[in-house]
Amino acid sequence: MRADIVTIFPEYLAPLDLSLIGKARSAGLLDVAVHDLRDWTHDVHRTVDDTPYGGGPGMVMRPEPWGEALDAVFPPGAHLVVPSPAGALFTQRTAHELAAESHLVFACGRYEGIDQRVLDEAAARGRVSEISLGDYVLFGGEVAVLVIMEAVTRLLPGVLGNADSLVDESHADGLLETPVYTKPAVWRGREVPDVLRSGDHGRIARWRRAAALTRTAQRRPDLLAALDPAKLSKHDVTT
Numbered sequence: 001m002r003a004d005i006v007t008i009f010p011e012y013l014a015p016l017d018l019s020l021i022g023k024a025r026s027a028g029l030l031d032v033a034v035h036d037l038r039d040w041t042h043d044v045h046r047t048v049d050d051t052p053y054g055g056g057p058g059m060v061m062r063p064e065p066w067g068e069a070l071d072a073v074f075p076p077g078a079h080l081v082v083p084s085p086a087g088a089l090f091t092q093r094t095a096h097e098l099a100a101e102s103h104l105v106f107a108c109g110r111y112e113g114i115d116q117r118v119l120d121e122a123a124a125r126g127r128v129s130e131i132s133l134g135d136y137v138l139f140g141g142e143v144a145v146l147v148i149m150e151a152v153t154r155l156l157p158g159v160l161g162n163a164d165s166l167v168d169e170s171h172a173d174g175l176l177e178t179p180v181y182t183k184p185a186v187w188r189g190r191e192v193p194d195v196l197r198s199g200d201h202g203r204i205a206r207w208r209r210a211a212a213l214t215r216t217a218q219r220r221p222d223l224l225a226a227l228d229p230a231k232l233s234k235h236d237v238t239t
């Protein structure tokens with residue numbers, strides 16, 4: 001996968017060199033380029049913002065540098081992702097959809113956001129998705145891009161050492177993952193559930209399924225309510 005990220009704070013994306021994303025890049029599974037929006041300005045102050053038409057507080061990102069930036073990094077076939085608190089909520093499903101793309105381009109807004117005509121023009125010549133991390137407002141789109149890139153990269157084939165990690169984890173099948181434990185078996189008087197030490201794989205699988213259902217019901221009843229009934233077994237219903 002190729003990812004181009006346009007921002008006025010390229011340093012903000014430094015974590016994309018680290019950990020498993022950094023390894024995916026070194027392994028050639030992911031090709032990331034971070035671009036400074038100000039490289040597409042032409043005035044001495046490298047201006048990217050101006051006052052909003054209609055008045056009001058704050059500044060709006062000007063269309064000219066964004067237009068030139070997208071002319072350069074948003075080719076036909078790519079998918080432009082614009083982080084925005086007014087976008088569609090980012091979920092694991094979105095991460096899967098984006099992980100299936102071969103070329104993502106990210107436009108990081110700042111101030112009051114990007115002039116709407118930039119998005120309209122981009123949408124007239126390619127795919128554009130406005131994506132929100134949640135119902136709160138950040139200073140800029142860079143942190144959202146880090147979150148999206150992390151969720152997407154771990155879904156790319158070959159990135160995780162054990163692809164089974166993706167199967168049972170939270171949100172993979174609409175449920176939250178069960179609590180997890182490691183050695184020692186007793187720590188500060190707290191014991192790992194017996195069943196997990198039993199070696200009985202059938203019992204362990206049933207316990208994990210019941211624990212995932214219980215945890216989801218307690219913490220995220222909305223997820224349970226949205227679960228496809230076809231994904232529930234007779235055993236689940238009696239759990």
Ligand code: SAM
Nearest residue numbers: 083084085109112113132133137138139140141
């Ligand atoms: N005036 C905008 C509004 O009320 O919708 C908020 C602008 S915000 C201060 C600046 C930039 O941060 C946005 O253009 C967007 O790129 C990013 N941002 C803020 N909150 C976000 C969120 N919840 N999800 C994704 N991106 C967000």
